[in-house]
Amino acid sequence: MREDFSNQQLKFSDLPQFEKVDFQKVSLKLRTKSILQWIILTVLFSAGIGAFFFVKEEFSAFTFIGIGVIALFLLIRLIDIILKQQFYGFAIREKDILFRSGYISSKITIIPFNRIQHSAINRSFLDKIFGISSLKIYTAGGTGSDMHIPGLFPDLAVQLNQTLSQKVSENA
Amino acid sequence: MLEQEFQQPKKQEVSGVLLIFFKSSYRFIRAFWPFLVLAFVSSSEEVRFYSFLALPVLGVLGVIYSFFYYRNFTFYIDYKDQKFVLEKGVFSSESIRIPFDKIQQVDLKRSILQRLIKVYGLNIDTAGSKKDEIHIHALQEKEAKKIAEILTHLKNESFEEEESSTENTAEKTSSTSKEFWKYQVSLFTLIKIGLTRSYLRGFLLIFVFASSIYNQVESYFSSYLPTENEFDNFYENVSGDLLILLFSISFIFLLSILVTIGEVVIRHFNLNLKQNPKNLEIEMGLKTNTKVSFQAKRLQVLKIITNPIQKKLNLFEAQFFLASSQNDLGKSKIITPGLGIEILEKVKSFLYTKNLSVQSKHITPHLVWINRRYILIGLGILAVWILNYLMYDLKNIIGLSIITAIILLVLLPYQYFLYKTIKLSISEDFLVINQGLWTQKTEIIELFKMEGISVQQPFWYKRRGLYNITFHTAGGGLKMRAMSTDFLKDLNYMLYKIESSTKAWM
Numbered sequence: 001m002r003e004d005f006s007n008q009q010l011k012f013s014d015l016p017q018f019e020k021v022d023f024q025k026v027s028l029k030l031r032t033k034s035i036l037q038w039i040i041l042t043v044l045f046s047a048g049i050g051a052f053f054f055v056k057e058e059f060s061a062f063t064f065i066g067i068g069v070i071a072l073f074l075l076i077r078l079i080d081i082i083l084k085q086q087f088y089g090f091a092i093r094e095k096d097i098l099f100r101s102g103y104i105s106s107k108i109t110i111i112p113f114n115r116i117q118h119s120a121i122n123r124s125f126l127d128k129i130f131g132i133s134s135l136k137i138y139t140a141g142g143t144g145s146d147m148h149i150p151g152l153f154p155d156l157a158v159q160l161n162q163t164l165s166q167k168v169s170e171n172a
Numbered sequence: 173m174l175e176q177e178f179q180q181p182k183k184q185e186v187s188g189v190l191l192i193f194f195k196s197s198y199r200f201i202r203a204f205w206p207f208l209v210l211a212f213v214s215s216s217e218e219v220r221f222y223s224f225l226a227l228p229v230l231g232v233l234g235v236i237y238s239f240f241y242y243r244n245f246t247f248y249i250d251y252k253d254q255k256f257v258l259e260k261g262v263f264s265s266e267s268i269r270i271p272f273d274k275i276q277q278v279d280l281k282r283s284i285l286q287r288l289i290k291v292y293g294l295n296i297d298t299a300g301s302k303k304d305e306i307h308i309h310a311l312q313e314k315e316a317k318k319i320a321e322i323l324t325h326l327k328n329e330s331f332e333e334e335e336s337s338t339e340n341t342a343e344k345t346s347s348t349s350k351e352f353w354k355y356q357v358s359l360f361t362l363i364k365i366g367l368t369r370s371y372l373r374g375f376l377l378i379f380v381f382a383s384s385i386y387n388q389v390e391s392y393f394s395s396y397l398p399t400e401n402e403f404d405n406f407y408e409n410v411s412g413d414l415l416i417l418l419f420s421i422s423f424i425f426l427l428s429i430l431v432t433i434g435e436v437v438i439r440h441f442n443l444n445l446k447q448n449p450k451n452l453e454i455e456m457g458l459k460t461n462t463k464v465s466f467q468a469k470r471l472q473v474l475k476i477i478t479n480p481i482q483k484k485l486n487l488f489e490a491q492f493f494l495a496s497s498q499n500d501l502g503k504s505k506i507i508t509p510g511l512g513i514e515i516l517e518k519v520k521s522f523l524y525t526k527n528l529s530v531q532s533k534h535i536t537p538h539l540v541w542i543n544r545r546y547i548l549i550g551l552g553i554l555a556v557w558i559l560n561y562l563m564y565d566l567k568n569i570i571g572l573s574i575i576t577a578i579i580l581l582v583l584l585p586y587q588y589f590l591y592k593t594i595k596l597s598i599s600e601d602f603l604v605i606n607q608g609l610w611t612q613k614t615e616i617i618e619l620f621k622m623e624g625i626s627v628q629q630p631f632w633y634k635r636r637g638l639y640n641i642t643f644h645t646a647g648g649g650l651k652m653r654a655m656s657t658d659f660l661k662d663l664n665y666m667l668y669k670i671e672s673s674t675k676a677w678m
Contacts, residue, residue, distance in 0.1 A: 015664040018627075095671040104631060111624040112671045117274045117298055118255075125263035138298075140495060140678060141623030145644035161269070168271060169254055 016093065018110055023089025023100050029130045030151025031085040037126065038081060042074055090149050097137065097164070099147050109147055113167040115139050121157050133157035137164065178319060181246040181259070187289045188310025193238040194285060195309070200234070237262060247308060249322065256296065256323060258306050268306060272326040274298050280316050292316035296323065353518055357443040357510040361487070365440075365509045366433030368481045370611060374428035374435070382424065440509055447522050454492075454506055464506055468523045469676045470494050472621055472647030475505075476516065476614040483612075486512045490519060493647030495678035504647065524602075524618065532599035535662070538638050541594070541654040545587045553579065596652065598662050601669070603643065605650065619666050620673035621645055627663065646678045 049067060053059075089100040096112040117138045127133060133154045137147040152160065201208065211223035240262045247258045255269045277297040286293055291310040298305060311319070441458035453465040473493040482488070489509040511519070520528055553576055560566060590609045597604040605615040626642040626649075633639065637657040643650045643666075 012661045012665060015661070015668050017660070017664055018667065019660050096667060102628075105628055106631075107626060107628040109624060109626040110667060112667065114671060114673070115623045115677075118268070118270050120266060120268045123261075123265050127264070139623040139644065140646035141644035141649065142646075144642065144649040145624040145626070161267075165253060165255065165269060165271075 018093075018096075018098060018108070021091045021093065021098055023091050023098070025086065026088045026090070026149070026151035027132050027153055028085065028151075029132050030088070031081060033126050033130045033132065033151075034081040034085075035078075038074070038078055041077075045070055045074065088149075088151065092160070092163070097147070099149055109145065111137060111139055111145060111147055113164070113170075115141075116164060116168045118168070119161050119164045121154075121161050123154070135160055176249075176251050177322065178247075178249045179251065181248045183246055184242060184308060185291050185310040185312060186242070187291060189235075189238050189242045190289060191285060191291070191309045192241050193234055196238060196241070197234055200230075245308075247306075249319075249326075254326075256306070258308075270296065270298055270306065272323070272329070275323060275327045278320045278323045278327070280320055286310070294319060352447050352449070354447070355445045355511070355515050355518075357440065357508075359437065359441070361510045362437050362440055362443075363433055364485060365482070365487055365489075366436040367429065368479065368485065368487065369432055369436065370479075371425070371428045371432050374430075374432035375424065377431055378424050378428045436509065440507075443508060443510065445508065445511075445515070445519070447518070452519070452522055454508060456508070462506075466492070466494055468525075470678055471523055472617070472645040472678065473650070474520075474523065474616040476616070477608075478612050479610050480612075488513065488516055490516065493645070495646035526601040526618075528599075528602055528604075528616065530599050532597040532602070532604070533662075535596040535598065535655070535659060537591070537594055537652065537654040538636065538656055539591070539654075540633070540636060540638060542587055542591045544653065545591075546584065549579075549583050549587070596655075598665070603666070605652065615650060617643060617645060617650070619669040620675060621677045622666060622670055625663055625666065627660070 049070070052063075083103050084101070087101055087103045087106060091098045095114075096110050097116075098108055098110050100106065100108045117140055119135060119137045122134045122136055123132075131154065132150075133152050134148060134150040135152055135157050137149075139145045139147075208223075211219060214220055214223070241260070244262060244265065245258075245260045247256070249255075250257050250269075253269075254272050256272070256275070257270075258268045260266055260268075275296055275298060277295075279295050279297075281293040281295055282291075283293070286309070289310070290313075292313055292315075294306075294308040294311055294316050296306040438458045440456045443456040444454065446453040446455075448465070451465045451467050453463070455461070455463045471492055472495055475491040475493065477489040477491065478487065487509070488511050489507065490511055492506040492508070494504050494506070557566075557572065557576075560568070560572060566572070586609065590607070593607050593609055593612070595606045597606070601619055603617045603619060605613075607613055623644040623646055625644065628640040628642070629638070630640070633654070638654045639657070639659070641652045641655050641659065641663065643652075
């Protein structure tokens with residue numbers, strides 16, 4: 001019989017509750033970056049529409065419907081960028097990592113450390129300019145349970161990545 | 173013990189630049205070929221001129237890109253951290269760290285181009301999604317083989333530790349309870365399965381087939397169509413017409429039964445289940461013979477399907493979902509129909525060390541579950557009406573109303589009773605989901621085999637405190653809608669089960 005062995009009855013109320021976790025928000029630079037991306041997109045669309053007007057002299061109703069649709073799409077995209085920022089959040093507990101996102105439908109994904117396959121830091125060109133990173137966490141569950149945390153400060157991302165690596169190898 | 177090589181970040185062979193160049197050019201052309209074709213066959217001479225001018229510019233840019241890609245592409249083995257590390261990216265940068273024990277397979281590959289410049293490609297596969305696999309394009313033969321050897325060695329080393337720890341327990345159980353058995357599904361049973369299965373699939377197959385044939389025949393013979401007079405005579409005989417309709421429907425029905433039986437027999441001919449000391453072996457198929465054997469730990473989800481008639485005949489279909497890199501349940505499943513309840517029990521006792529039939533807690537989703545279905549049905553009907561309005565100006569409004577009424581009368585109660593059948597059971601070690609009115613499905617997941625859990629709350633669920641829950645496994649995800657806040661406690665319990673488990677789970 002092992003000395004350290006114990007087998008006490010578990011009560012649901014004693015179990016750690018994931019819904020009580022405090023989420024840490026991601027950097028506001030993520031929003032700035034997304035807005036810059038949006039501006040680039042808008043400029044491109046406007047240029048395209050401008051060129052279209054320049055080349056063609058006659059316009060049908062469809063042209064204006066098309067432009068309206070594009071404008072609506074851009075507007076929704078901008079609202080989406082602004083709204084979703086504050087709903088991104090992550091938290092690390094002793095044995096798992098949590099990630100929250102979304103406002104129309106808010107979603108929390110929980111991955112236990114002993115189910116993480118590996119993790120990677122990703123920095124796009126714009127990420128480098130704005131000084132942010134994103135952390136990707138892979139499981140064997142495929143894209144459904146893979147985690148992608150955007151807008152982390154590079155130091156924090158590296159630190160998180162190392163912590164995760166450590167936890168993963170502790171469990172392996 | 174092998175020497176600890178490749179600790180310093182290393183680049184590929186310089187000739188790899190060529191490979192990268194070709195690869196990115198190929199990708200570029202594949203992405204933009206319509207534009208390229210348009211540019212070069214353009215009627216305007218000016219466009220063609222500039223296109224030809226742009227070509228060398230693009231080429232030079234490609235070479236520069238390839239060079240930077242080559243320069244930033246480094247890899248090394250981190251022995252202390254037990255990982256293979258790859259860093260890459262020209263504009264963006266990415267660092268992938270793969271723990272040794274997560275490496276599934278290491279192989280060397282050579283394309284014609286790689287042969288020409290005398291280099292080897294190295295692929296490192298992991299479980300999980302496809303995009304996080306590592307491809308190194310250009311390595312010297314000696315190096316490539318060395319890395320493959322080291323990684324395979326390291327992988328097995330970390331794997332053996334795991335194996336030896338589980339070995340003892342496995343032996344113990346096998347000596348006490350596991351007896352070996354074999355089971356074969358006869359041709360007669362397969363025919364019974366075909367007969368009692370839903371014919372819907374077969375019916376749709378026939379329908380699609382028949383309508384395409386009909387279209388072709390019609391277009392072929394349209395020039396020989398009878399004149400209008402003959403048509404009139406023909407249509408005066410309405411009762412004859414109805415008879416033909418009835419006859420063709422029953423003919424299609426009969427045919428779809430045959431097709432269903434045929435499909436079952438061809439796919440599952442000579443279905444064999446055999447339990448070996450450590451794995452379950454399944455063999456079947458007439459046209460393509462499939463043979464799979466897997467260990468209990470590789471199973472992620474077990475799905476059992478039956479219907480009232482098959483239940484009477486003691487016929488159950490088991491579907492085994494194994495760990496794979498696919499996202500949806502269904503891609504890597506093994507389907508074995510025609511198992512009796514006693515065989516199912518044997519299969520379960522092989523798969524699970526814990527007792528499945530212990531007392532469990534039952535949970536059902538909130539009645540709101542049904543709203544989504546009702547809204548979908550409503551939208552579907554609305555779409556049909558709008559389409560009808562646009563195309564036929566609602567000339568056949570009576571027929572349409574009757575059909576709508578019938579659909580509503582059948583579908584709405586059906587969805588309600590379907591909702592009534594949904595039941596989640598959580599015991600100490602298992603999550604079991606039951607659902608289905610005619611086709612009854614039971615899905616069984618061992619709690620510790622989950623990869624993670626997603627909890628989703630659309631804003632219209634907030635007031636009622638409801639959630640959509642997705643259970644992720646290496647064999648795919650399972651989603652349950654409209655679960656109450658109380659259920660979160662059970663999720664915490666599941667997380668506890670995963671996190672406290674040290675057993676191999678795939």
